[in-house]
Amino acid sequence: MRRILVAGNWKMHGSRAMVKELLNGLLAGTRNASEVDMAVFPPFPYLSEAQTLLAGTSITWGAQTLNPIAQGAHTGEVSAGMLLDFGCSHVLVGHSERRTIYGESDEDVAVRFEAALAAGLEPVLCVGETLQERENGETESVVDRQISAVLKRSGIGGFERAIVAYEPVWAIGTGETASPGQAQAVHAFIRHKFVSQDDIIAGQLRILYGGSVNGSNAADLFAREDIDGGLVGGASLKVEDFLAIRNAVA
Numbered sequence: 001m002r003r004i005l006v007a008g009n010w011k012m013h014g015s016r017a018m019v020k021e022l023l024n025g026l027l028a029g030t031r032n033a034s035e036v037d038m039a040v041f042p043p044f045p046y047l048s049e050a051q052t053l054l055a056g057t058s059i060t061w062g063a064q065t066l067n068p069i070a071q072g073a074h075t076g077e078v079s080a081g082m083l084l085d086f087g088c089s090h091v092l093v094g095h096s097e098r099r100t101i102y103g104e105s106d107e108d109v110a111v112r113f114e115a116a117l118a119a120g121l122e123p124v125l126c127v128g129e130t131l132q133e134r135e136n137g138e139t140e141s142v143v144d145r146q147i148s149a150v151l152k153r154s155g156i157g158g159f160e161r162a163i164v165a166y167e168p169v170w171a172i173g174t175g176e177t178a179s180p181g182q183a184q185a186v187h188a189f190i191r192h193k194f195v196s197q198d199d200i201i202a203g204q205l206r207i208l209y210g211g212s213v214n215g216s217n218a219a220d221l222f223a224r225e226d227i228d229g230g231l232v233g234g235a236s237l238k239v240e241d242f243l244a245i246r247n248a249v250a
């Protein structure tokens with residue numbers, strides 16, 4: 001049985017005071033052992049706070065993106081080695097906001113995925129279609145293209161230590177969640193794509209759903225066969241909302 005993972009993508013939110021309060025609240029609320037893993041993805045400046053407060057606890061942490069180059073004249077960028085310095089175990093790659101606002105192509109995402117793996121970080125590959133693409137019946141072809149770019153570079157072996165997050169763009173931050181049936185259908189499609197290459201890796205791969213997950217819809221989503229947890233944006237910024245998602249399945 002794959003363990004459920006509830007991951008909080010804070011995006012560009014927070015302050016030092018808020019991060020302290022949020023992490024201390026999560027730690028207080030997760031003292032009891034549970035079948036649910038938890039991870040947080042704060043903005044870069046707060047990774048140090050995460051390391052200080054979360055080291056040695058059951059909550060892991062990671063960054064929201066990385067630059068695939070190890071070091072050099074890349075003003076404003078952060079490398080995998082720097083993330084390791086701050087104790088990160090995971091990194092998001094290819095979040096839809098990175099793809100659309102910052103122009104990351106499928107190939108850019110594949111390069112970042114490969115760099116994360118090479119450094120020993122576990123990448124969380126985000127994929128998903130826009131509303132227009134769904135309405136055009138292109139959901140599967142879009143997700144297939146996004147995953148294929150990564151498979152081409154890192155191979156199926158690259159997914160032995162990686163996570164996939166299916167995040168329909170139309171459900172991100174909109175309050176409109178994919179129904180459990182809609183999400184499961186895409187998750188099954190994704191898993192099947194990996195099964196055709198290696199059924200053991202496919203069987204162990206965690207595929208998270210993201211897009212307006214909250215305490216009320218989490219249990220139904222995570223009960224579906226191929227939904228192994230959630231990548232949570234808005235609802236991960238409040239202790240009680242994030243814990244409600246964990247406790248919906250704990």
Ligand code: PGA
Nearest residue numbers: 172173211212232233234
């Ligand atoms: P949301 O964001 O939960 O606020 O919809 C999810 C995400 O972008 O990862």
